[in-house]
Amino acid sequence: MSLKRLIDVGTVSQLLKKKIINNEGVRILDCTYDHTLVAKKPDWKRFQNELYGNFEKLLSKQCASKELYLSGHIPEAPHICLDLAMFPSEYERYALYPPETFQEYVQMLGINDDEHLILYSRGKYGGMLHASKFAWLFKAYGHEKLSLIDGGYEQWVKAGFTIDRDDVKLKRGAWKAVDNFSKYNVKFEELEEQHGIRIYIEYVDDLNLLDARVRGQFEGTVPTECPPGVVGTHIPGFKNLPAAELIEDGVMKSPEKIKAWLGLQHFNPNRPTVVMCDVGIQSAMVAYAIETVFPRSPIKVYNGSIREMELRNPKRISATFENV
Structure with missing residues (x-):
């Protein structure tokens, strides 16, 4: 399916009504992130020793971003979290994992190769700040079929569309990452x-x-x-x-x-x-x-x-x- 780089909430609503999302090569990901966490960089040495790439353990931790997601989100959208997709390094608040590590997390979310990913987030910057980060991140790992929801979650709510509060879990995917870091x-x-x-x-x-x-x-x-x-x-x-x-x-x-x-x-x-x-x-x-x-x-x-x-x-x- 061909979708524009920026799509409105009405388009997403129609994709859901037609049961295209999660069925016909289109996925939607909620990229909600609690922006106050930016200033709370974890101890990078401790993280590398205890949590680096350990997604099961990271998912078991209490997460303010996940709580925001569970307060309401677009139906059929699992949550993808910046604190799992990236890691704190010595110099960077959010560093990129090697492709095979990031790939493991994305597969856990149920993503497959060649699927079109619709990304959205919420909050300031039109609800597109963290969705944009994930779009650029996916491009760095070789995935180009991407769209952002214009206006994010707030526009979805404003339009009066249905929201969900369940923790969406999909069957494990087979998505493969490639190293496209130097291009982006x-x-x-x-x-x-x-x-x-x-x-x-x-x-x-x-x-x-x-x-x-x-x-x-x-x-x-x-x-x-x-x-x-x-x-x-x-x-x-x-x-x-x-x-x-x-x-x-x-x-x-x-x-x-x-x-x-x-x-x-x-x-x-x-x-x-x-x-x-x-x-x-x-x-x-x-x-x-x-x-x-x-x-x-x-x-x-x-x-x-x-x-x-x-x-x-x-x-x-x-x-x-x-x-x-």
Whole structure:
């Protein structure tokens, strides 16, 4: 079945009525995540020793995100959790598992190869923040048949459609992951790699360097939560394109408005793009939106984002709003 990258709740309702979801190669996943957990990074050493890739044990733990899901969700949608799909590493709040490990979790959710995945979440950013992260994550593991529900769970409720409170469990799937990391993500080491006379991240005239954090963090008018020693509020050369500004009246802006928004920062779709944010979530939403309006534009997310940079090369975060 062919579905657009962004679909409305009415389309999803029809797919459910026709019993296409979970029956005809289409799955729906609830990507709900309690965003307060972002600031609560687990001890990475302890996690690696006790919980890394142990999905049965992780699923048995009390989960605030799962509780939100059980408070109400779209029918037929199992819950997929960021705290299981990714792991805390030394430098990253959410690091990518090797393909064979992520594959195990996805199979537990009942996903198979070549199925079309419809993703949604809830909360701010039109309920698409964490769904976008999962979309970019699935792309990194080789799965391209993806759609986001425009406006997320809130739009579903607003439309008056039926909600479910059961914990949806599907028969184990046979989905296979591949390593497509380098196509959709860029590592710290690559950004800091010498290319000719400059470090890669310093080629500001040849790259679209985008920071998806809110303007207050980028400009330093609200706390950035960077540790002492970080003198700036963003990395020189990066332009601010906040993910929050993609949303209008609870849904994604039109392609025309997104293109105009990108144009304000002189975005060039023919140049390679690097998108970063705080911990790699907002950046995925901006990347997904750009890819929607410029499908051939080469875009990569810096997954570690500013939290990794402040630990590994804090001097790089030297720009302030005054010296932009």
